[in-house]
Amino acid sequence: MEAPWWWPLVTVLMAGAHCVALVDQEASDLIHSGPQDSSPGPALPCHKISVSNIDFAFKLYRQxxxxxxxxxxxFSPVSISLALAMLSRGAPGASRTKxxxxxxxxxxxxxxxxxxxGFWDLMLRLPGQGPRLLLTxxxxxxxxxxxxxxxxxxEAQKHIDEYIEKQTQGKLGVWEKDLSSETTAVLVNHMLLRAEWMKPFDSRATSPKEFFVDEHRAVWVPMMKEKASHRFLHDPELQCSxxxxxxxxxxxxxxxxxxxxxxRQLEDALLPETLIKWDSLLRTRELDFHFPKFSISRTYRLEMLLPQVTVDGGFPGQPGLNISKNFPCRSLIRP
Structure with missing residues (x-):
């Protein structure tokens, strides 16, 4: 899966203020550390699941x-892993293990x-609310x-739609419904993030420019421009920045x-150890760059994404558990 050099692989790692990224050389799922000179705090329950969470996220991405x-x-890997962990709590023994x-x-x-x-601790620590950050x-x-x-x-679908509309402030939009007479329960896991940049782009410096979506096609998009200090590195081994x-x-x-x-080389190398290496090599530099405003929305079917998780009763008399179906996501990057 090759991509033109001007189109980035975008990996978004969202931080919770109370989970430190590098504790005993383990990277915490969706967490980034504070200043490099800060001393690590005591181990938290979420740290015990951190490396497995990152491995799961990268394996799912590669798939x-x-x-x-x-x-x-x-996609939001923590939303999927939290939903499956919640399902496991009420599943029969064999299904829970799977x-x-x-x-x-x-x-x-x-x-x-x-x-x-660990999952319960992670779910409690991730949310945050302030004048410039909302994470529910x-x-x-x-x-x-x-x-x-x-x-x-x-009626059931209406209640679910109303709940999702309220919890995501109407940001999710239309998503595929597939409730059937065999559906006995629906687990809704939602995450809403609205975060301002620490160093906002100057809206006056945003202007239409060409953006190449592939080798042969360009589109005109609002292109943001910024000159500021950010942590940056070039990795000669993985040939990426x-x-x-x-x-x-x-x-x-x-x-x-x-x-x-x-x-493809970069995708194969996405591991917790890769994040640890990058965190140690990133250095603050003065950068002058352009960045496009863009939005992405996708819907995935969990039973297609997770074929390795075959869940059934396991033993005579135990009920089965069918993982289904939709996982909609929407993202917007702007000044």
């Missing part, structure tokens, strides 16, 4: 890249109780559906730009 070569990819192993956990190394504690995250289970339910499928841009509220975005023809 998406293989299934849809040349297409934009947008779900957690599908998330990359070795239950002989990390006990199930510590995994569940929650789950809600809609039960009592199916053929024996007192409400119709249309990494730009760290900070948001308000201890939240960070990494943009990773592979050299022309090196996208």
């Amino acid at each position: 998406l890249a293989v299934n849809a070569p040349g297409e934009n990819i947008l 779900l957690l192993e599908g998330l990359g956990f070795n239950l002989t190394v990390v006990p199930e109780a510590e995994i569940q504690e 995250m929650a789950q809600h289970r809609f039960s009592g559906l199916g053929t024996r339910a007192n409400q119709s499928l249309e 990494v730009l760290q841009m900070d948001h308000a509220g201890n939240t960070t975005t990494f943009f990773i730009f592979p050299n022309r023809g090196k996208m």
Whole structure:
């Protein structure tokens, strides 16, 4: 999966203020550390699941890249892992093990109780709210559906739609519905992030410019321009450049730009150890660059993304658990 040199692989890592990224040389899922001279704090429950979470995120990304070569990819790995961890709590024994192993956990190394504690701790620590940062995250289970339910499928769908509309402030938009008479419960996991840049782009410096979406096609887009200091590095081994841009509220975005023809090499090298290496090599530099305003929205089907997680009762008399179906995402990057 090669990409033109001007189109970046964009990896977005969102930070929670209370989970430090590098603790005993382990990178925490969706977390970035504070200043380099700060001393590490005490280990938190979420740290015990950090490396497995990052491995799961990168494996899922690579699977998406293989299934849809040349297409934009947008997903929230922590939303998927949290939803599956929540499902595992009520699943039969064999199904519970398969779900957690599908998330990359070795239950002989990390006990199930510590995994569940880590996810619960992560869900409590990630949300944040301030004048320049809004990060909300929650789950809600809609039960009592199916053929024996007192409400119709249309009524159930209406309640779910109203809940999602309210919780995401109408940002999610239309998404595919596939409730059927066999659906007995729906687990809704939602995340809403609105974060201002720590060093905002000057809107007066934004102007229309050409942006190349592939080797042969260019489109006119609002191009933001900025001259500011950011952490930056060029990785000669992976032949890519990494730009760290900070948001308000201890939240960070990494943009990773592979050299022309090196996208696949970079994708194969996306590991927790890669993030640790980059974090140690990033240096503050004065940069003068252009960046396009863009938005991405995608919907994925979990049963297509996670074929390795085959969930069933496992033993006679145990109920089955069918993972389904939709995982919509929407993102907007602007000044």
